[in-house]
Amino acid sequence: MSIIVTGGAGFIGSNFVLDWFGTSDEPVITLDKLTYAGNPENLASLAGNPHHQLVQGDIGDTKLVAELLAKHKPRAVLNFAAESHVDRSIHGPGEFIQTNIVGTFHLLEAVRAYWNGLPDDERAAFRFLHVSTDEVYGSLKKDDPAFSETNRYEPNSPYSASKAASDHLVRAYHHTYGLPVLTTNCSNNYGPYHFPEKLIPLVIHNALAGKPLPIYGDGQQIRDWLYVKDHCAAIRRVLADGKLGETYNVGGWNEKANLDVVHTLCTLLDELSPRADGQPYKNQITFVKDRPGHDQRYAIDASRLERELGWKPAETFESGIRKTVQWYLANQAWVANITSGAYRDWVNTQYDA
Incomplete structure (x- = not known):
């Protein structure tokens, strides 16, 4: 018995793999392309663990994926692999189309061929779990109800459009071929091992370096914030008991404006790592030009996951964000x-005030 985790050296994937070994000794084969955001250091604590293997490779490499499936005979494949940064998708959408759509297609094809060759009992037990985002639903107005699993898809960026397409492919492979799939759509994650291009790790990194803390527009864009380890626990529950072909929204019940999140981070850093000059970190806040097509609000209704599978987040935003700052x-x-240097060049280009 084993599982394959694609994108398992990235932010959410690596947290999932690490947390998996906190609850199970079932072997994990981590497949990751190891691009800029896929970091083997995230899994350094598993070095020497005979139950873990890290394989560098692309989910679009059907031959490699087929070989891994044939060799390790997993009972499940969990697909975290994705290009995931909206800003990068605006500047270069091609990689997002290739990885998130074409890559998912090739992965599904390899998994379908493997699944078709399994004995009946193993076919019945097998699962393909696809990890996706709330951004596929589009943007909410201030007083709109939170996204539920029945919301229509209205993606607004090349990133979210590519993820929406991958979700549709996964659904189609269940309805057309019977592939036993599960899909999760999560809100904004935060926590350890988060690459510092996203808001929370970027602010922590820049604050400590004495650099400006860039805020898009007026900073009133609202997101629902989910501590990454709560997300991992939700995925384990869906994998264990989710209904085949269904989608489960995973959220933290923590709607916060971006500017409020930054103020919270500044206050925590003032307490835990004060500036040498005694000045508050909020003095480093800088407002920059808003990004094109910036969605105003995301919010997840995760009540189905609690009602049907008994999951709810263990962390409040206050407890999770403190743990995150302490980790960094x-x-x-x-x-x-x-x-x-390449990362620094990217940030300088993206947040040029």
């Missing part, structure tokens, strides 16, 4: 190792 303060070497 304790792991500055990890941050230093991934913030290469």
Whole structure:
């Protein structure tokens, strides 16, 4: 018995793999392309673990995926692999189409061929779990109800459109071929091992470096924030007991404006790692030009997951964000190792005030 986790060296995927070994000794084969956001250092604590294997490769490499499936005979494949940054998708949508749509198609084809060759009992037990985003639903107005699983898809960026397409492919493979699939759509994750291009790790990194804290527009864009380890626990529940062919929304019940999140981070850093000059970190906040087509609000209704599978987040935003800041303060070497010159050039281009 084993599982294959694609994109398992990225932010959410690596947290899932690490947490998996906190609850199970079932072997995990991690497949990751190891691009800029896929970092083997995220899994360094598993070095020497005979139950874990990291394989560098692309989900679009059908031959490689087929070989891994044939060799390890997993009972499940969990697909975290994706290009996931909206800003990067605006500047270069091609990679998002290739990985999130074409890559998912090739992965599904390889998994379908493997699943078709399994004995009846193993076919019945097999699962393909696809991890997706709330951004496929589009944007909400201030007083709109939160996204439920029945919301229509209205993606507004190349990233969210590519993820929406991948969700549709997964659904189609269940309805057309009977592939036993599950899909989760999550809200904004935060926590350890988050590459510092996203809001929370970027603000922590820039604050400690004495750099501006860039805020798009007026900073009133609202997101629902989900601590990554709560997300991992939800995925384990869906994998274990989710209804085949169904979608489950995973959210933190924590709607916050971006500017409020940054103020919270500044307050925590003032407490845990104060500036040498005694000034508050909020003095570093800088407002920059809003990004094109910026969605105003996301919110997830995760009540189905609680009602049917008994999951709800263990962390409040206050407890989760404190743990996150403490982790980054304790792991500055990890941050230093991934913030290469290429990354610095990207940030300078993206947040040019």
